[in-house]
Amino acid sequence: MSSLTLDRPRSPVVRPGTRVPHAIVIGSGFGGLAAAVRLGARGYRVTVLEKLDQPGGRAYVFRQDGFTFDAGPTIVTLPQMFEELWSLAGRKFSDDITLKPIDPFYRLRFDDGETFTACRDPEAMRREVGRLSPGDVDGYERFMAQCKPIFEVGFEQLSSQPFNSVLSMAKLLPELFRLKSYRTVHGLAASYMKDPRLRIALSFHPLFIGGNPFTTTSIYCLISHLEREYGVWFAMGGTGALVKGLVSLIEGQGGTIRYNEEVSAITVEGGAATGVRLASGETLSADIVVSNADAAWTYKTLLPAEVRRRWTDKKLARARYSMSLFVWYFGTKRQYRGVPHHTILLGPRYKELLRDIFDRKVLAPDFSLYLHHPTATDPSLAPPGCDTFYVLSPVPNLASGVDWAHAAEPYRRAVSDFLSRTVLPGLEENVVTSRIVTPQDFHTRLRSVLGAAFGFEPVFTQSAWFRPHNRSEEVDRLFLVGAGTHPGAGLPGVLSSARVLDSVVPHGADLAGNP
Incomplete structure (x- = not known):
């Protein structure tokens, strides 16, 4: 495997007997977990606050009826970034995580049945x-x-x-x-x-x-x-194994993760973040606050309007948000051995469909799909003789006005019929467990503005400096990580956003002993 050189941050030295500075991380997605590891390595006492009942954020793991479903990211494309996090915590990545190469990467199936297989060679x-x-x-x-x-x-x-x-x-x-x-x-x-x-x-x-x-x-x-x-890699045990491993690193550093704890506000005094207020009413103080929550949600909901000069309600309303996703997780009582780990199934339209999704905000009757079949690589994610899948369809965000409470099941049936006709014959009669996630879930459960699955759309005018900064422009000692800040979505992106903290967050040793 080719190596990517990553500069190591300087480890601080905190004198015995001094107060250890406290960092609060809002959200336990990959960006938040990576940030917590880096802050722990830099001399902070870290508390991660997670709204859900387990870690992962978009990388949450659903387990039902003996099947394991990774809710979000499915592959690793730069293992070196995880290796660095393990090294910062004094551990060896390969001792905890087994990666298996996925090659071919994926198979594209065009609407006429022609295929294109992408691989590393x-x-x-x-x-x-x-x-x-x-x-x-x-x-x-x-x-x-x-x-x-x-x-x-x-x-x-x-x-x-x-x-x-x-x-x-x-x-x-x-x-x-x-x-x-x-x-x-x-x-x-x-x-x-x-x-x-x-x-x-x-x-x-x-x-x-x-x-x-x-x-x-x-x-x-x-x-x-x-x-x-x-290369393209898969973590045996699923992406949840990576989440579990990062949690272990944080706890090994002395950090704490609190679940079922929703943050309702970031407290601000004298132009600087001082901590958070929880939905329960409890207030926690901190030397710095790192938000891995949706960037637009952070500014729109967690920070008071009077301290926001750039990310005002008006600017957030004008911003371009990414599409959302319809995801159907299902397990089958039979195995589909000819189906690869990743398949992309294209519908009859391409550019026109994307225009419906991104610009017109219309839920079209046709679709293109991403089919994830993890048991092609790791059979442990399903009961013996069974298969685990999820199928993802890009759909417009909630600006479409679609009522997903009524639209979800008809849409699922259309997806199921399409899969039965193409790559999963006899699907409906073989499904034994099922779960659906819609744009409404991204909004309600994950607190994404408009249910946008990836935050701000990655157009040039919303990239780099134009994106919400990793060091907040609004208040001191507030930092942002995750898909909505620089450099953007995807595992390499959110891990990089946490890496940016090394250059913008003060060392723990520099704050140690200060009130």
Whole structure:
């Protein structure tokens, strides 16, 4: 596995007998858990407050009828970022977590039944491109060559930068222009590929982080290089094994995680965050507060309007929010051995469907789906002879006005019928357990504004400096991590947001002993 160099933060020294500074982390998604580990390594006493009854946030784990369902992220694309967290806590990642490579990465199934299989081997990818469109092999090579410097700048250089000033953004504009970041992801892929199917296959990735390939800046083409260079991995036991491992690190550092504790407000005095008030009425004081809650929710709901100068209610109302998701988790009493770990099933429309989802906010009768089949890799996630699945459909957020209490079951049946006709024959009669998550759940359960599954949409004007900063622009000693802040959604993104804290949060030793 290729190595990605990650600079290690300086470990502070706190003198015996001094007061250990207290950090409160709101939310236990991957961003919050990673932030807690980093703060613990930097000399803080950490308390994580979680609204739900177990950790994970969007990476919550549902267990029912002997089946295990990872609610959110399903793969790891940069294991080095987890390895670093374990190292900061004095542990070895491989002692706790077993990663298995997923190769092929995924299979795309077009509406006419044609398929495209993406894998890590460059020669196999050239053959697959050539099978669909012999004249596009050279263009594919040039596209991948372009993705490498995009990754080197877009991820290696930018993802851990705090972007506290507009000047920090301005300095990068010439480089971003050279990399054609003014183009969209689909636009850049289309400039190299002629076949419309290959244009889709090389540009759909922003949908994994809440972006429309036709509007998301081409800087996100870095995902194509990231997959080839570092591979796609699955944590045995499911993504929940990673959550459990991070919780163990935090507790091993002396940190605490409190469940069923919803934060109703961040307390502010003298222009600085001083702690939080819980829905129960209890108030907790802290030297710093880190919010892993939805960034828009943090500003709209947790901070009083009088301290907000940039992220006002008016600005938040004008912001562009990501699409939402309809997710059906189901277990079957039979196994579907020919179905790979990841399948992307495209419907009859592509650009028009995305326009319905992102712009028109219309729940269309057709859809494109992502089918996750974890028991293809880890049979322990289902009872013997059974299979675990979830199928995800991008849908408009709650600005659509859809009443999901009535729409959910008809939509599920349509998805089930489609899967039965394509890759899971006889599905409905084989389903033995079922669970649905809708945009309303993202709003009610996860406190996402408009039920947006990924926070702010990752268009250029809502990226880097334009995104909510990791160090709050509104009050001192408040910091943000997670999908809604810089650099954005996806596991590498939210882990990077926690990594930014190393450059913007004071060392625990610097606060030790202060009142």
